[in-house]
Amino acid sequence: MNHRISELVSADASRISRRCWSEQWVYELEKKAIFGRSWLFLGHESQIRAPGDFVQAYMCETPIILARGMDDGIHASVNSCTHRGLPVCRSDHGNAKRFVCPYHSWSYSVEGDLVSIPQESEVSGKPDKSKLGLKRVPRIESWRGMIFGSFDETIVPLEDYLGDMRFYLDAFFDRFENGIEFMGAPHRWVLDANWKLPVENQLGDVNHGAFLHAAIIPREAQDIIEKIGHSVVTAPGHGATFRLMPEGAPVDEVAWGMEGVGAILGGAEVQEYLRGIQAKAAERVGDIRARMKGLTYGVYPNLSFLWSNTSFKVSHPRGPGKVEYWSWPVVPADAPDTVKKILRTNYSSFFGPAGILEQEDAEVWVQQFRGSNIDFAEDHKYFYGLGLGEEKPHPDLPGLVSVTANEFYARHFFARWRDELMAVEDAE
Amino acid sequence: MSAVSIDTSPEEHRALERFYFHEARLLDNRQYTQWLALLSESVRYVVPSRVNVQVNNRDRGNEEMLHPDRELEGSDSMGAPLREEGYGLLMLRAERAYKINSWAEQPPARTRRIVGNVELMEREDNTLRVLSNFHLYYARPGSRQTLYSGQRRDVLKDTPKGFRIEDREVVLDYADIELPTLGLFF
Numbered sequence: 001m002n003h004r005i006s007e008l009v010s011a012d013a014s015r016i017s018r019r020c021w022s023e024q025w026v027y028e029l030e031k032k033a034i035f036g037r038s039w040l041f042l043g044h045e046s047q048i049r050a051p052g053d054f055v056q057a058y059m060c061e062t063p064i065i066l067a068r069g070m071d072d073g074i075h076a077s078v079n080s081c082t083h084r085g086l087p088v089c090r091s092d093h094g095n096a097k098r099f100v101c102p103y104h105s106w107s108y109s110v111e112g113d114l115v116s117i118p119q120e121s122e123v124s125g126k127p128d129k130s131k132l133g134l135k136r137v138p139r140i141e142s143w144r145g146m147i148f149g150s151f152d153e154t155i156v157p158l159e160d161y162l163g164d165m166r167f168y169l170d171a172f173f174d175r176f177e178n179g180i181e182f183m184g185a186p187h188r189w190v191l192d193a194n195w196k197l198p199v200e201n202q203l204g205d206v207n208h209g210a211f212l213h214a215a216i217i218p219r220e221a222q223d224i225i226e227k228i229g230h231s232v233v234t235a236p237g238h239g240a241t242f243r244l245m246p247e248g249a250p251v252d253e254v255a256w257g258m259e260g261v262g263a264i265l266g267g268a269e270v271q272e273y274l275r276g277i278q279a280k281a282a283e284r285v286g287d288i289r290a291r292m293k294g295l296t297y298g299v300y301p302n303l304s305f306l307w308s309n310t311s312f313k314v315s316h317p318r319g320p321g322k323v324e325y326w327s328w329p330v331v332p333a334d335a336p337d338t339v340k341k342i343l344r345t346n347y348s349s350f351f352g353p354a355g356i357l358e359q360e361d362a363e364v365w366v367q368q369f370r371g372s373n374i375d376f377a378e379d380h381k382y383f384y385g386l387g388l389g390e391e392k393p394h395p396d397l398p399g400l401v402s403v404t405a406n407e408f409y410a411r412h413f414f415a416r417w418r419d420e421l422m423a424v425e426d427a428e
Numbered sequence: 429m430s431a432v433s434i435d436t437s438p439e440e441h442r443a444l445e446r447f448y449f450h451e452a453r454l455l456d457n458r459q460y461t462q463w464l465a466l467l468s469e470s471v472r473y474v475v476p477s478r479v480n481v482q483v484n485n486r487d488r489g490n491e492e493m494l495h496p497d498r499e500l501e502g503s504d505s506m507g508a509p510l511r512e513e514g515y516g517l518l519m520l521r522a523e524r525a526y527k528i529n530s531w532a533e534q535p536p537a538r539t540r541r542i543v544g545n546v547e548l549m550e551r552e553d554n555t556l557r558v559l560s561n562f563h564l565y566y567a568r569p570g571s572r573q574t575l576y577s578g579q580r581r582d583v584l585k586d587t588p589k590g591f592r593i594e595d596r597e598v599v600l601d602y603a604d605i606e607l608p609t610l611g612l613f614f
Contacts (some may be wrong), residue, residue, distance in 0.1 A: 094482030184507030185479040190606040192572075215527040216520070265514070324604070329508050337506060345512050354475060354511045354610035356521060359532040362609065366571065 003425050005029065009418040013411035014385035020414070021194040021372035026421070027320040033424040034301050034417070035060035039141075039148040039161045041303040041314055042066045042076055046145060046181040046333060052095040052110055055185075058316045058324070059149060064137060065089050065099065066147065069111040074142065076149045077112030077134035088134070092185040099134075108134055144173040145180070164234035164398035165299060168242075171289035172297075172307060175256060175281050178334040182312065183344055186326040189353040193365035194372065195302060195317035196417075198325055201361060202306060202313060203298030204231050204239045204409030212364060213357050216350075225404055229295070233391065234399035236416035237300025239409040242307070243293040251278050254291060260309065260346030266339065273339050277332065288396050298409070300416065311347040321369055327352050384410050433547035433559075444546050447584075447591045448560055452541040455613050460522035463613060464515075468585055468592045473518055475511035475598045475610060476502035500599065510610055511598075521611065532609060537568040539612075554586040555594070562614065572608050577601040580614065 008017035008026070020026060042057040043066045054067035056079070063079040065088075079087045081101040088099035088108055098115060100107045105118045112134040120126060137149040141158035143166070148158050159166065173180065201208070206229065210222030224243065233239045245254045252258050252271075255278035263271050281290035294307025304313040313327040329347035331340045350357045387406025394401040402408055447466075454463045478499050487493035501507025524530045542563045550557035564576040583595035598614040 090480065091482040092480045096482070184477060184501045184505070184509075187477060187508065187510065188604050190604050191608075212529075212531065214529045215524045261517070340506065341503070344508060348509065348511060349513065349517055352510065352610075353605045353607070356517070356524065356611060359609045359611045360530070363532040363571075366608075370570075 003422045005418055005421045005425055009414050010381070012385075012388065013415040013418070014383070014388055015381035016384050016414055017381050018372040018374070018377060020417075021196065021369060022320055024320055027317065029421045029424055030317070030417075031060055033420040035151075035317075037150070037152045037155065037420070038301050039139075039150050039155060039158055040301070041299070041312075042137075042140070042147045042149045044145050044180075044182045044312075045074070045142060045147060046179070047093065048074070050095065052097060053093075054089065054096060054110060055093040056089065056091075057149075058314075059137070059151065060317055063087060064149065065110075065112070065134075066149075067096075067110040067112075070109070071111070073111075074140055074147055075111045076137035076140050076147075077108075078137070080135070081106055081108075082114065082132045082134065083117075112136055144169065162299065163238070165238040165240070167289075167398050168232065168234070168240040168292075168294075168297065169299075169305075171242075171285055171292045172256070172294060172305070174285045175277055176332040176334070177280070177284075178332070180330050181333040181340075182328045182330055183340065184328065186314075186328050187352045189325045189327075189362070190318070191323050191325060191362055191366055192321055193323050193362075193369045194320055195315040195323045196413075197365045197368050198313070198315045198323065198361070199298060199302050199304060200410050200413065201365070202296045202304030203237075203413060204233075204241050204296060204404070204407075206231075206241045206295050206404045208364075212360050215360075216357060225295075229404040230397065230401055231391075231404045231406060231409055232394075232397060232399045232401050233409050233412045235300075236412035238298065239399075239412070240297045241295040241404050241409075243295070244288070245291045245293055247287075247291065249291065251275050254278060254293060256281075256293070256307070257310065257343060257346065259293075260343070261349050262342040262344075262346045265345065266342035269336075270339055270342050273335060295404075298413075300413070306347075306351060309347050309351050310343065311351050321373075323365070384414065431549060433549055434551060436548045436551075440548065441546070444548060444556075444558060444584075444591070448543045448546060452543050452562075456539050456541055458525065458536060460525055460613065464519060464522055466591070466593055467515060467518065468594045469515045471515050471518065471593055472503075472595045473511065473513040473598075474503045474509055474596070475600060475614070476500035476505075477508050477510050478600065478602060479507070496599070502597065510600075518613075521613070532611070533568075535569045537566050537571070539567075540565045556582075556584045556586060556591075558582045558584055564612070564614065566608070566612075568608065574607055576607060576612070576614070578614060 008020050040059045043055050047055045048068040051070045057064040057066045065077050065079045067075050069075045081088050083106050086101050088101045098107045107115045114129045114132045138153045139150040210217050228243045231241045255274045257274045297305035302315040310330050316324040329344035331343045384407050391400040391402035391408045503512050545561040547559045560580050567573040578600040581597040584591045585594050
């Protein structure tokens, strides 16, 4: 069969068409092939601790209520009334016993069951309420407090989906005896850009840092990355970049958080706290991971984690040319409030809608979308070939490993993306 | 905050307006180094995040239910303020603007700030608590044109060299952040 998608991504994914970013028909395929079939990040258990707690989430453009049920279980329902489709929940987060649709007051439990139809008593035929609850997200699983949902009932278990990426995620999560916590409602930044570029940026593109951000990031930071930086792809679309510090490196150079602005502003209290975490790191995550100082992380398709500024991000598409980029600061759950408040500035000073670094990234994402819409350049695809074929297995690190300038993280992402879209094209 | 502002003298009110108009002109003229001189070195600059909150049933029928402060995740909260900065970071932002690789500002935005509704709410010795509103028009070649709107809650020090900003909280009026950057000086 003739695949339109195969023309957009070359066999080795080293050439990528502008149309991958700009076309409505491509986006419609992405919805079915990727957002309808992947595990998508919904939220963190720290956001819904008590029965009735809820937060909003999205699966692509579909609004989701993620809630802790009265049964203490985790529930995810589509935020749209079964009667006429209005959202039944309008706040970013909170605690509720019922969600009530404004139109005719159909009311739902936090678990998503339809509880009452006020008009029901006036008619003789009683609708079967057990069949009229909110549309449920059929699969919900969590790992290390991270809750994911999928619309694909047959998807592999979350742990298998994450696979070896867990090794790298644990290098962070497992450092903290009592886990981590998401702070506040997400910052939701709407940009005229395609959802995939923020993802690619946070998946492994650390080599723009000292160039795009040269006004802030000194060249020496790049020298260090070139010297001890590693880029890893555990499975297509999942990846991590980090610095592997030499054995015996001083604690202040290795410890998570120590390079952030919080360690400077917070003084002795924060620094002692961070050293305390590092002191237990080798015991908790093993020697090699205790020496890891992470940079960017990506989980396919659209979850990112920025270790260096301790922030989780989700790139929610709003069409080919619009993205709603969500981000949260993340802190150790058992840190004193004073320490949490300082550590969150590691994120907000440099990332998020006001971040002194991310304002440059946002500019790039918007301008790249403009560049992806130009005509007469179809025979001149984007070059993704840096380091082609140079990634290799590593004795101590799972996945394929290479220098950070190797763009294999993006090639693997686009190869998976292409294959998944082609599978849907085949089916249609 | 329902208190009526202080019935200050026309001279004092005029002095406050002169200060704010001068500040707005410096920022619109991209004279950020001169703007920094209007800050106390112990300045705290905070932009709370604005959240869609649940209505508390018990507040039904009273004004508390709709108070905008309920929507703010500020620096006292355990939420996620958009900005919590001191002099150092503000200086970094100002210095960045004059580097040729500050791409989000190349070319720079054309801005125009209109500051109004200046209200002196409290005065204790040389410390003044002042509210003001602003509209900031923003147009950047190759980017967007947009309007920022907000309220500034300032603590000013009246010094021999003039007013100095000791504390500024910027309450922005946005629903979703459909703004190219929140890294401006508001």
